[in-house]
Amino acid sequence: xxxxxxxIQFPGTNCEMDVxxxxxxxxxxxxIFFHDSADLGNADAVIxxxxxAHGDYLRPGAIARFSPVMDATVSxxxxxxPVVGICNGFQVLAxxxxxxxxxxxxxxxxFRCGTATLRVETxxxxxxxxxxxxxxxxxxxxxxxxxxxxxxxxxxxxxAEDRIVLRYVENPNGSVDDIAGICNxxxxxxxxxxxxxxACHPLLGSIDGVAVLASVLAAxxxxxx
Amino acid sequence: xxxxxxxxxTHREGISDPEGATIERALPxxxxxxxxxxxxxxTIRFSxxxxxxxxxxxxxxDLCHKFLSNPxxxxxxxxxxxxxxx
Numbered sequence: 001x002x003x004x005x006x007x008i009q010f011p012g013t014n015c016e017m018d019v020x021x022x023x024x025x026x027x028x029x030x031x032i033f034f035h036d037s038a039d040l041g042n043a044d045a046v047i048x049x050x051x052x053a054h055g056d057y058l059r060p061g062a063i064a065r066f067s068p069v070m071d072a073t074v075s076x077x078x079x080x081x082p083v084v085g086i087c088n089g090f091q092v093l094a095x096x097x098x099x100x101x102x103x104x105x106x107x108x109x110x111f112r113c114g115t116a117t118l119r120v121e122t123x124x125x126x127x128x129x130x131x132x133x134x135x136x137x138x139x140x141x142x143x144x145x146x147x148x149x150x151x152x153x154x155x156x157x158x159x160a161e162d163r164i165v166l167r168y169v170e171n172p173n174g175s176v177d178d179i180a181g182i183c184n185x186x187x188x189x190x191x192x193x194x195x196x197x198x199a200c201h202p203l204l205g206s207i208d209g210v211a212v213l214a215s216v217l218a219a220x221x222x223x224x225x
Numbered sequence: 226x227x228x229x230x231x232x233x234x235t236h237r238e239g240i241s242d243p244e245g246a247t248i249e250r251a252l253p254x255x256x257x258x259x260x261x262x263x264x265x266x267x268t269i270r271f272s273x274x275x276x277x278x279x280x281x282x283x284x285x286x287d288l289c290h291k292f293l294s295n296p297x298x299x300x301x302x303x304x305x306x307x308x309x310x311x
Contacts, residue, residue, distance in 0.1 A: 059295055095295065102297040104236075109243040149240060149298060174241065 003028040003220045006043035008073065008089070010035040010053035010064050015086065015197065019049045022197040022209065028217050035067035045082040045126075045220035046073050048089030050142070050195060060088055060103065060145050061095035070096055082126035082219040083189045087143055090181070090191030099184055099191045100158075101150030106143070107174025115206065116141045116194055117169040118180050125165045125183045126219035127190045130211045137208040139194040141172060146193040148175035148182070158182055166192055188219065227308040228273045228281045232293055232301055235266035240298045269293055272308055281305045 005023045009016045009032050016032050023030040033040055035053075040046065053064035064070065070092075077083040077098055085093035093099045106112055120128050120135045131137075150158070155176060158164050166181035173193075181192030196209030236242045244265040252260045275281035285303050294301040 058293070062292065062295070094297075100297075102295050104240060104298050105243050107241060107243060109247050147241070151297070 003044045003217050004042055005030045005216070005220070006040040006046045006076075007032050008035070008046060008048045008069055009033065010051070010067060010069075010092075012053050012055050013049055013051035013088070015050035015088075015195065018195070018197040019047050019086070022200040022213055023047070023217075025200060026210065026214055026217060028220075033069055035064065035069050037069045038072060040069070040072045040076060043076065043081070045216055046076055046084070047216070048073070048083070048085040048092050049197070050087030050089060053088055053092055056088075056145075059091075059095065061091035061093075064092045065095045074098065077184075077189050080186065080188050082216050084127060084216055085189075085191040086195055086197065087141075087146070087193055090193055091145065093189060093191045098189050099182060100154045101148055101182070103145050103193075104147045104149050105145050106147050106172070110173075111144045112146065112172045113142045114140065114172075116172055116180070118166045118194060119169055121164050121167055122162045122183075124162060125187050125190055125215075127181070127192065127196070127212050127215050128165055129218055130215040136169065137166075137212070138199065138206040139196055139208055139212070140198045140206075141194050142198075143173070143193055146175065147173045148179045148193075150176065161185065163187070165190055166194070226275060226277060226281070228275060228278070228305045229308045230271050230273050230281075230285050230303060230305050232269040232285065232289060232303040233266060234269070234289075234294045234299050234301045235264055237296075237298055237300050266299075273305070278305060278307070 196212035199206035199209030249263040289301040
């Protein structure tokens with residue numbers, strides 16, 4: 001049976017179809033769940049796609065956190081299923097306290113849009129289990145508030161527990177310790193600013209996102225058994 | 226009782242404030258040379274129905290921490306005053 005991926009869509013989300021197409025191209029099933037869904041069907045994994053959930057009003061992710069679909073997402077995360085937040089999805093996970101820290105405005109107040117080179121820092125996560133540590137990936141970024149920040153204690157914890165999943169080779173936004181993506185202590189919840197779904201076909205200029213999404217599916221398969 | 230509430234949200238000390246820094250850099254070009262320490266935040270105003278001033282303050286404090294500010298990067302202060310004509 002194919003792995004089922006729930007792709008979350010808030011009012012203002014705009015990358016959900018890209019994620020659905022990319023996931024389906026890898027042979028899995030993907031279904032979009034609107035923010036008012038109280039359950040996620042028989043999902044084996046959740047991807048919170050990018051955009052501007054609830055208009056990014058107040059702060060990115062601040063209002064999305066209270067959408068009914070987040071209760072179901074939190075339950076699935078607690079059960080050990082992979083939950084991945086891409087770009088705005090990372091901001092939603094941080095505001096939901098599923099991941100520590102916060103995303104603030106980019107240093108220099110610059111909207112960054114382009115291809116970033118990322119280094120895989122650990123393959124013990126649900127987005128890098130099909131990759132090698134030290135491997136470099138070309139994946140697009142597209143954000144204004146991607147400058148990851150956290151307390152010194154949290155940073156120390158992330159470093160000591162090998163929870164920094166991806167780093168920028170050249171920091172585009174001022175994020176602390178060049179962080180592009182992190183995971184939770186259980187390693188099944190990951191947030192990343194880059195968009196792997198936009199690097200899944202040669203026509204898009206890079207296929208480095210394929211292994212990232214394939215890792216999510218592999219992790220989902222392992223959870224399902 | 227009805228209270229007027231004003232919440233002021235600012236970046237925490239040590240958190241970069243690129244908007245404030247950009248405004249500060251622009252000011253000398255307009256001839257304002259003496260401006261330092263520009264900080265950009267936001268103000269949220271609302272009215273609140275609550276039992277008494279103490280419960281109103283407790284409620285606003287809770288609201289600030291749970292929703293209106295992100296304590297990882299923001300500080301919040303507020304004033305609660307009894308609404309005139311209430």
